[in-house]
Amino acid sequence: MSEEKFDAIIVGAGLAGSTCAYLLAQAGLECLVIDRGNFPGAKNMTGGRLYGHSLEKIIPNFAEEAPIERCIVHEKISFIDEERCTTMEHTTPVATDLESRSYTVLRSKFDQWLAEKAENEGAGYIPGIRVDDLIVRDGKVCGIIAGDEEMEADMVILADGVNSILGEKLGMVSQVTPHHCAVGVKEVIQLSKQQINDRFGCSDNEGAAWLFAGMPSAGQMGGGFIYTNEDSISLGVVFGLHNAGTTDKSVPQMLEDFKNHSAVKPLVEGGKSVEYSGHVVPEGGYAMLPKMVADGVIITGDAAGLCLNVGYTVRGMDLAIASGAAAAKAAIKAKEDGDFSEATLSTYTTELTNSFVMKDMKLYKALPEFLDNPRMFNEYPTMVTAMMNDLFTVNGPSMPLRKTFLPHLKKVGFMNLIKDGVKGVRSI
Ligand SMILES: Cc1cc2nc3c(=O)[nH]c(=O)nc-3n(C[C@H](O)[C@H](O)[C@H](O)COP(=O)(O)OP(=O)(O)OC[C@H]3O[C@@H](n4cnc5c(N)ncnc54)[C@H](O)[C@@H]3O)c2cc1C
Incomplete structure (x- = not known):
């Protein structure tokens, strides 16, 4: 067992985990982030659009220094069948209000940047280690177990993403079922900056978000997306797993067919595939939110089901950041009070309830x-x-x-x- 006892151990160096670590370290708490990926962001995937408002409140003007790809100014929504495509387009100048901006991001770069920010504030990071279990004493979470190693902490923040095995082991998170999740596959296709500007009608640094409803998800709930990065595009398909029995097509095949559609093919022509990934999307919505706080533990981000799948698009990064921040606020208060009980840590859920996170989860509860x-x-x-x-x-x-x-x-x-x-x- 490690001799050192931390104020908080955070499992997961995604956006929820690193936001929490950044704020805890800034407040002077000793915190350690453990991630199974070889570096923060190595295992993380997203479609690509970060609504900047929640991070803007924590790191004002973050886009000046963060590895964002492009600021989105072109929005397109298409109805698409096997042959045809009807598109509605909206173009707007870059918002002067920073909180209204949204950006395309690639997680392998973005998560590393956020982790470095947290490290600079004093947070410790251990990559390449999977947390297998939690130390629970008298009903209170007191640390983590990774292989033969045990590490103690006053609080553990679970930011381990969708399908949180650790949350499940505590009996707080339910096992993921096909009815409560979708699967997303994404390909990053490299093109020159000029090709992207020409094909998507963008100027340098300005980008497009394009969502497709219809054939990409074989006519079932889900859709296709294209986001323009600096010199690549993120192209993917999201498909509700409970509809798997309605089609013979695999999700990777859906992606191939989408890429070869006559409306999409010219956009990717000549591009080089540089990344291919797949990930589960939580889509249980408000009704399926788990118990998020217990003695010594808080659950954040996708692990807590804080993700909105509104059918044609997925929004989870701004919720992950805001919930990571809410967890930090609750943990700082618990440290001040010297009380890590569920009652004290429950300021986390109050914070979420008063923020856009729970308001939006409630607003869209009937949408799925x-x-x-x-x-x-x-x-x-x-x-x-x-x-x-x-x-x-x-x-x-x-x-x-x-x-x-x-x-x-x-x-x-x-x-x-x-x-x-x-x-x-x-x-x-
Ligand atoms: C196809 C797809 C498209 C999406 N599109 C968008 C979009 O355009 N905009 C948007 O806002 N959101 C989008 N989302 C949702 C968004 O990506 C997630 O909501 C967000 O990444 C959640 O962040 P997180 O920090 O909670 O979890 P994650 O980013 O999943 O991070 C969890 C971390 O925990 C680590 N981990 C897990 N288990 C362990 C363990 N036992 N031990 C150690 N480490 C562990 C993982 O390695 C990972 O680094 C999309 C998701 C998908 C799948």
């Missing part, structure tokens, strides 16, 4: 159920692309628009359109 409707990702994308096709086709006398559109609307069914419309409005 609404979106988990094959019409959303199959019939509606097909309806929209077919209507647009007819609208732009001239091959003889034109028909009144209502006659052009009516057959497509009838195909989906007016009752379905009304039902889904009402349900959609209620769920947001």
Whole structure:
């Protein structure tokens, strides 16, 4: 057993863990971060868009020094079927308010930067070690076990990501089931800066976020995404695991088909694949949030299910950062009080409840159920692309628009359109 006793041991050097470590070290607490990856971020994956507001509050103007890729100014949402693609586009100047900006990031670079910030404040990091278990004495978490090694701490912060085995061992987190998670695969494709600027209509440092509903996830809940990095693009597919029985396609095959779609192929042509990764996305939502605090322990980020899968996109990084910060605040108070009980550490959940984290989790609580409707990702994308096709086709006398559109609307069914419309409005 290690002789040293830490104020806090943090399991996981992702955004939740390193944000927590940064703030704890800044407040003078002795903390140690342990990660199974060879370096912070080595095992971490994201689609690519970081909403900057939560980190901006902790490290003002962080984008000046952090390895961000591009600031997003172009937004595109497409309905896409096997052949056609209808896109809505929105372009805005770079926001003057820093908290309203969002950036594309690559986690292997970004997480290392954040970990270095925490190290500079005095946090210790041990990479390449998997925490196997927790030391629990009289119902209180007192440290961690990694192989033959035991290390003691007043508090353990679990920031070990989705499928937290340690949270499960404590009986706080439920085992991940296909109904409560999606799987994402992503390829990073290298292109020149100029190719990206030309293909996505960007200037240097400005980027695009492009989401696709329909064929990328085989007509089921999920979707495709493309984010432009400095000299690469992140292209991926997210697919709800509970729908695995509805298609013969594997998720990697979905990614291949998406890449080869006529609307996407020219965007990736000539690019070199430099990274391929897969990861689970928690999508249980508000109803499935676990117990997040017990004596001597706090659970943060994806480990606590704090991730929003709103169907066509996933948002978890800003929640991970904010929950890591809330955990730090609670741990600092516990250290001041010399009391590491569940009651004292519960300031963590109060902090989350008062922040955007729980407010957004609550706001979108009905959305996953609404979106988990094959019409959303199959019939509606097909309806929209077919209507647009007819609208732009001239091959003889034109028909009144209502006659052009009516057959497509009838195909989906007016009752379905009304039902889904009402349900959609209620769920947001
Ligand atoms: C395909 C996909 C697309 C996404 N797109 C976006 C997006 O565009 N925008 C967005 O905001 N969010 C997105 N997300 C969600 C976002 O990536 C996560 O919510 C976020 O990474 C959670 O951060 P975290 O720090 O909680 O966990 P993680 O980043 O998963 O970090 C957990 C860390 O714990 C370590 N670890 C785990 N177990 C142990 C152990 N036993 N011992 C030691 N170390 C351990 C891991 O190595 C890892 O470093 C996406 C997710 C996926 C999968």
